[in-house]
Amino acid sequence: MKDSIKVTFLGPLASFSHQAAIDSFGKSDSVTLFASISFAEAFSAIQNNNADYAVIPIENSTNGSVVQTLDLLADRQGLNKDVTVCADYFLTVQHCLIIGAKPSNDNKEDSFKSINKLYTHPQAWGQCENFLGQHFRGIERQDVSSTSKAVEIVAKETSGQEAAIASKLAAEFHGALVLQEHIEDRSDNTTRFLILRNRTSERSSNIDSFLKTAAAVGDIERQKKKRKSLISFTIEHSAPGALADALSVFKKHGLNLTSINSRPSLIRPWQYIFFVECEHVPTANDETTVHLAGNIPHITPTYRKEGFADVARWISLDPDNETFIYRRFNQLGARNLLYLQSKLLAIEKQLDELDKNDALSDDMTLKDSARTWEILMDLYDDGNTDAKARMDLIVKLRAKLKEYHETMLLQSEILRLKRPHQRALDAYRHWFQKPYPVLGGQAKTSLDDASDLTVLNMSPETDYLSTFLRLHWPARPELSRDGLQNIGVFNESSISRAVALITIFVAAIVLIGPITSLYYVTNDAAKIGLVTGFTALFALSVGLMTNARRAEIFGATAA
Ligand SMILES: O=C(O)C(=O)C[C@]1(C(=O)O)C=C[C@@H](O)C=C1
Known part of the structure; x- marks a missing residue:
């Protein structure tokens, strides 16, 4: 016997959602109806294949959209990425x-x-x-x-x-x-329910075979003629007329817009996710809605970038590129060089043996070939096996040595790359891990060993003043991947500008200060005290506000 199909709805029993589920799927042994305690739970039952279908209200003719459902469809955290809409049902609500x-x-x-x-x-x-x-x-x-x-x-x-x-x-x-009874404002009060399924599930792929009556998908004739689609997208909200341009594409493709809704994107204030529903008459080769998204100007379909695409997007977001953090693979680099070195040691030994062989040979021409390149070439051209062995080894040596030297130089460049800033690394790790690691497999561990990480951008200023300002700079909050925490984002150029201004101001004080004060002070002891004080202040400010090395601080103070 075939498994019964599982249909979930907002419980407890006898809710309007329950009525809509019974009306759509009927009551029989082949259908198991079960209650979910919330819309979110019904969505996750579909995502996790614990239910084949979910019956969820989307809008009411008197009171408008069910925002909780729109938010779950917006799926900002990528929790329900396989949930899709396959039918709808209208219930008169009294x-x-x-x-x-x-x-x-x-x-x-x-x-x-x-x-x-x-x-x-x-x-x-x-x-x-x-x-x-x-x-x-x-x-x-x-x-x-x-x-x-x-x-x-x-x-x-x-x-x-x-x-x-x-x-x-x-x-x-x-x-x-x-x-x-009948306390609803309007006698035609009707709620529209969406029927959801998991797009990857085979079992639920043919909704029509499960729906109890044609009424569950609306008038059967109408259904045959028209197809409904729900499309969600965001637009480049700063581009003038972007929404009007996006909507005009529906008209161009003969799509009748039946509803438009929006919810805040929660990526930045005043940016929205739009939900557009449209109807059209399918043609034999109907791909209208598939091509639609590509034709909408400024459109960003609101699918969530996943995995590597998502990490790449995040890494490239930072205007200072402090998030270009990668494993340097120090051990593997060292091991690779060791293998190349061993290969060259073996070639070196083979060459030594050939040298010894040629030196002890009775063949005078072969002996001469150790000193004269042209003789070696002549012997090689004549098919002499010793000369051929030597030439083959020379060619091998050339290629291996080139590889070894190139790897060495690259490795020495890599050794010069800086460690990432703890602040940037903490932000990256937090984003990467919450609420679950964004990458799977071994890549999950890529940020674990801080001592083997490197950042590719030129390191920003590392003096104490810049570090202090970075810690206390007012940052623009950005929502983390789990949607729960804000990450502070600021531009490194603001720090550089502030440091430059403070440095100029302090430099002016430590240089002009002693000149003016020595002019007024007459007491010798006070003069010595002033000179000592300003010199110490100068050394301190160079040490704290610049990235000068010890020798440079010493030299500047002495001067
Ligand atoms: O509370 C219920 O009974 C539901 O099924 C939910 C719901 C809704 O969210 O729209 C369904 C129909 C009515 O519009 C009122 C409530």
């Missing part, structure tokens, strides 16, 4: 005011008056604003994870002081009492 037990008094208005706290899902408040404004102005409202959770809470409360906003079905399911 709300009721529900209490835990029968009120003592039959007068509805009196029962309303005894209620001092209301519970429901945040999406439901805005769908019942007229009713709430009329009867419950100023009454405490408590957001809960779903409408059925709200009923579960008030069902335990029998004083009639707490009420939930939810469906009639939820009231029946939890054994609660409906005080007022």
